[in-house]
Amino acid sequence: MKILIVDDEDMQRETLQGFLDKKGYSTLTAANGREGLELFNTYPIQLVLLDHKMPDMNGDEVLARMKEINPLIHAIMITAYGAVGTAVKVMQLGADDFLEKPVDLVELLAKIEAIEQQVAEEEDVAAVNETIDRKEMPLQVIGESPAMRKLLSVVQRVAQTPWTALIRGETGTGKELIARLIHLLSPRSQAPFIEVNCAAIPENLFESELFGHEKGSFTGATGRRKGRFELAQTGSLFLDEVGELPLSLQAKLLRALQEKKISRVGSEEDIEVDVRVLAATNRDLKQQVTDGHFREDLYYRLNVLEIEIPPLRNRKEDIPLLVDFFLERYTQHPIRFDPEAMATLIKFPFPGNVRELEHIIQRLVTMARGTVIKPADLPAEMRFHKATEQGTLADQLESMEREMIITALEKHDWVQTRAAESLGISERVLRYKMGKHSIKK
Ligand SMILES: Nc1ncnc2c1ncn2[C@@H]1O[C@H](COP(=O)(O)OP(=O)(O)OP(=O)(O)O)[C@@H](O)[C@H]1O
Ligand SMILES: [Mg+2]
Known part of the structure; x- marks a missing residue:
């Protein structure tokens, strides 16, 4: 992150710059507001540390002008000790934070790290929204709350990986929506998204639903049929309500996930599958593991990445x-x-x-x-x-x-x-x- 330090006191400027350079940040310094604005216009600066009281132009004014140029600029205002009134004003102007003199460097670092975190999150959310707009996606995800922005940022990063993700959340929070979004944001977006509702399929039909069957492999199997794993080839398989999966089938699912191979019911032949698995549950799966209703090894297979959707309240x-x-x-x-x-x-x-x-x-x-x-x-x-x-x-x-x-x-x-x-x-x-x-x- 590129940081600009604007302060009229030489000592203060040097201290801040020395400290931040040592911490690995790239810094620029200016001795007054005018110089600060010049640098700001020339370099891609993401954060400014602004002295509030300077002879030519006070920090408020500098920040206001910077905001006109780039509304997304982040700022920490450095104010005189005890100037609470100013602090409030400064926050209203859109500074992210403020520090009182003398500046506590440990505190400064913590604040910078918090802003960095936020910048990363903003970039992820922007990427999600951009993709949604550009691809004219068949879905929309509404939410500007900090919790939702955090979620979208996680989703953006999860989507770029090939790993299994477990989506948790109360009923109606949007688990399926998020699973679809992950698929559409992922490199597999052109391949199918196949859903399996583990609660809706009768136990005796489950294996054939998931892995398919050969003709005559059981009564009613009148033809050969592909299972959902095969249908999802090169795409994503969404295992909804995975907590409802009967124990007997959990072993079979585990094998498919571990070996990336399946075999149809009634066939000995192994079929390689390249499928990204997303699972969702509104249950406490960890508790189900403790209670002996869910295999621990499967739990860890599914829960490589964890996504928690916060309740609406x-x-x-x-x-x-x-x-x-x-x-x-x-x-x-x-x-x-x-x-x-x-x-x-x-x-x-x-x-x-x-x-x-x-x-x-x-x-x-x-x-x-x-x-x-x-x-x-x-x-x-x-x-x-x-x-x-x-x-x-x-x-x-x-x-x-x-x-x-x-x-x-x-x-x-x-x-x-x-x-x-x-x-x-x-x-x-x-x-x-x-x-x-x-x-x-
Ligand atoms: N952030 C959101 N923006 C827009 N629509 C949403 C959002 N979250 C959920 N919805 C809508 O709410 C409804 C429920 O979402 P979804 O089916 O994904 O929830 P779920 O967590 O899978 O629920 P359940 O646990 O009952 O299966 C859907 O119509 C979905 O489109
Ligand atoms: Mg659902």
């Missing part, structure tokens, strides 16, 4: 982006969420993750009459969840009461007599409570 920043994405996919009309409805959505923990969100949006656009989705349009469990998440007991009871009344009214097409009956209150009390909570159809 740990990357809530992605919810609005996903909402827009699914709205666009499932409706032609302009439709949007009002802020309160969006806030309710964001608070929901989504046990079914992205798939659950997708289904909710599908349902909402099907049922919506207007162009704005309001909290009352959301599924009851969401509105309830919001009610139980915050506030004092009295607040919670209030909002729970409100939710229950709305739900009952909706369920009975806003016929108050029946809604009141289902709630076990009189119609008069219902009307009073509707007034209190300002509930209108």
Whole structure:
């Protein structure tokens, strides 16, 4: 990484440069803002260490001008001791970090390493997005959260290797999507991507599904048939829900992975297979190994590279982006969420993750009459969840009461007599409570 040091104090500049050169960085120095900008215009600089107070131009201004030239520039501002106000301002200007004088070199190094890590990640994510755009891929992966960017960066690197990867994540987090993305980003993208759902195939048919069979090898085997391993030749084989694989078949799969050879059911002949295996599970496979349900040797074969997809509740920043994405996919009309409805959505923990969100949006656009989705349009469990998440007991009871009344009214097409009956209150009390909570159809 090329680092530019801009500081008007000779001593400080020399100390920083000497230290960073020794650590193997390539550095340039400037004694004032103007010189700094000149160098910045000439060399591909990725990080600047900026003294905040300089005679010709302060650090803020230098950084602002650099950002105009290259918005992706990374910066660490070096400020006077105790100048917290400046520090806040500096971060607002888009510096990655700041250090107080006198500069602690160990701390400086840690910050530079953190930025390097981030730069590497940004490059990976950019490469993924570029490939998706360039190849007009049949899939899109939405997510700008730090967790998602980290994931995409891992995916980009995993895709370039030939090794087996195990994708883990709760239900609906996007395991299959990520497996497809890895395939499409890999050198095998032109070859087939073949999926095997280990939970869906009956045990007695599994071997033939995976490895194929010869004619007459078992009752019902009326012809010779290729298995999925062979179909995936030179491509990728996706073993979905691999945790459901019966023990008897785990041994056979292990052999195929170890020897890169298979034989069809009813045949002695070995067939060489060149297949990249991707596996996914929503189970704790390690635990299954401990419990004796999954072979340890197979586990290590599959888990050469490990990819963990974070649950949606740990990357809530992605919810609005996903909402827009699914709205666009499932409706032609302009439709949007009002802020309160969006806030309710964001608070929901989504046990079914992205798939659950997708289904909710599908349902909402099907049922919506207007162009704005309001909290009352959301599924009851969401509105309830919001009610139980915050506030004092009295607040919670209030909002729970409100939710229950709305739900009952909706369920009975806003016929108050029946809604009141289902709630076990009189119609008069219902009307009073509707007034209190300002509930209108
Ligand atoms: N980041 C994302 N961007 C866009 N769509 C997504 C994203 N993540 C998941 N989806 C969509 O959510 C749905 C569920 O994803 P997928 O089937 O890959 O999940 P899964 O982890 O395999 O689920 P399961 O454990 O139930 O098999 C799919 O329609 C997928 O396209
Ligand atoms: Mg799946």
